[in-house]
Amino acid sequence: MGRGRAPCCDKSKVKKGPWSPAEDSRLINFVQKNGHSNWRALPKQAGLLRCGKSCRLRWINYLSPDVKRGNFTSEEEQTIINLHNSIGNKWSKIASYLPGRTDNEIKNVWNTHLKKRLTRKSVDNMEHSSSQSHTSSSSTQLVQMDKSLDDQMIHQSNMEGHSQKLDSVEQTTTIDSPTSSYASSYPNSSKDSAALLPNEATRHPKSYADDGKAEVALESDVDFWDFLDSLDPLQFSTKSEVSGEKSDGDEIECRRWLEYLENELGLSGVDNKITKEQEIVATVPQLDGVNLEQEIGFALDSFPIWPPSPLNLGI
DNA sequence: AATCTCTTCAACCGCTACCAT
DNA sequence: GATGGTAGCGGTTGAAGAGAT
Numbered sequence: 001m002g003r004g005r006a007p008c009c010d011k012s013k014v015k016k017g018p019w020s021p022a023e024d025s026r027l028i029n030f031v032q033k034n035g036h037s038n039w040r041a042l043p044k045q046a047g048l049l050r051c052g053k054s055c056r057l058r059w060i061n062y063l064s065p066d067v068k069r070g071n072f073t074s075e076e077e078q079t080i081i082n083l084h085n086s087i088g089n090k091w092s093k094i095a096s097y098l099p100g101r102t103d104n105e106i107k108n109v110w111n112t113h114l115k116k117r118l119t120r121k122s123v124d125n126m127e128h129s130s131s132q133s134h135t136s137s138s139s140t141q142l143v144q145m146d147k148s149l150d151d152q153m154i155h156q157s158n159m160e161g162h163s164q165k166l167d168s169v170e171q172t173t174t175i176d177s178p179t180s181s182y183a184s185s186y187p188n189s190s191k192d193s194a195a196l197l198p199n200e201a202t203r204h205p206k207s208y209a210d211d212g213k214a215e216v217a218l219e220s221d222v223d224f225w226d227f228l229d230s231l232d233p234l235q236f237s238t239k240s241e242v243s244g245e246k247s248d249g250d251e252i253e254c255r256r257w258l259e260y261l262e263n264e265l266g267l268s269g270v271d272n273k274i275t276k277e278q279e280i281v282a283t284v285p286q287l288d289g290v291n292l293e294q295e296i297g298f299a300l301d302s303f304p305i306w307p308p309s310p311l312n313l314g315i
Numbered sequence: 316a317a318t319c320t321c322t323t324c325a326a327c328c329g330c331t332a333c334c335a336t
Numbered sequence: 337g338a339t340g341g342t343a344g345c346g347g348t349t350g351a352a353g354a355g356a357t
Contacts, residue, residue, distance in 0.1 A: 052343090056344085
């Protein structure tokens with residue numbers, strides 16, 4: 001037709017920016033019930049004012065029960081380094097070797113930690129080898145080393161025999177529980193919470209921040225708790241489930257995920273409590289053809305304290 | 316205490332690959 | 337084979353927190 005490709009969605013009608021707990025709950029609820037065979041159609045069906053791509057990204061990177069939160073172990077870090085050395089910036093491919101880790105997460109870890117660490121090591125080695133007689137500007141050296149490192153990786157990624165390298169790398173990959181190995185390298189992650197729960201729970205209030213358009217952040221947390229209450233963690237299909245095996249580990253992972261969501265959605269703390277009145281005053285977006293209250297079953301009167309926490313829910 | 320700079324990472328954007336017709 | 341639609345990938349951005357001054 002020659003008119004170019006149609007946009008994936010009407011950008012004037014979709015919400016952008018951080019996801020609210022209500023949006024998360026709606027997405028979780030919908031995917032849990034209906035799956036995600038069609039991301040493009042999903043936002044409308046789920047009653048979300050989001051682009052399908054945005055929904056997909058949110059699910060894959062954040063809400064999916066398959067996502068392993070917490071700090072990267074040293075083994076995982078080493079795997080990333082090895083794989084990146086072999087195949088370069090193929091984040092999705094690298095992620096496939098790290099169960100529970102997303103390409104986005106790996107990409108961020110690489111760009112913010114591993115790359116710098118390797119660069120620093122290389123500089124140290126160079127300074128050591130070039131010995132005491134030559135002391136040039138270290139900042140210049142850093143830049144040069146950063147570039148040379150990238151060039152080296154690009155060169156290596158172009159080399160043949162990647163599959164052989166991958167095989168050897170895979171042997172070093174371990175499916176282990178999160179450890180606090182990042183507690184030192186991630187200055188703002190507490191050792192207590194980092195061991196199991198995602199650091200975002202306490203570190204990213206912006207995730208649910210108001211976007212400046214007076215959209216309420218906690219529009220339907222009750223439905224989310226209803227949803228959680230009725231949830232059978234084992235309904236979620238994990239990778240092992242697909243392959244026909246189910247272990248206690250899956251259940252534990254699901255429980256961890258639920259605990260994480262509780263924290264993530266700010267429902268387990270006392271500092272961010274909002275009165276029921278305040279919540280009711282806030283507006284709930286009305287969507288064409290979608291009766292949200294009916295769909296998600298509001299039960300405001302059930303909770304004297306708003307939002308409900310695991311404590312006052314008796315969890 | 317206030318301001319500036321740096322770091323982190325969730326989310327967005329644009330592109331490509333793949334599939335159906 | 338051409339075309340159009342969708343999913344997925346990788347680069348980039350920008351808000352927010354942390355640390356430095």
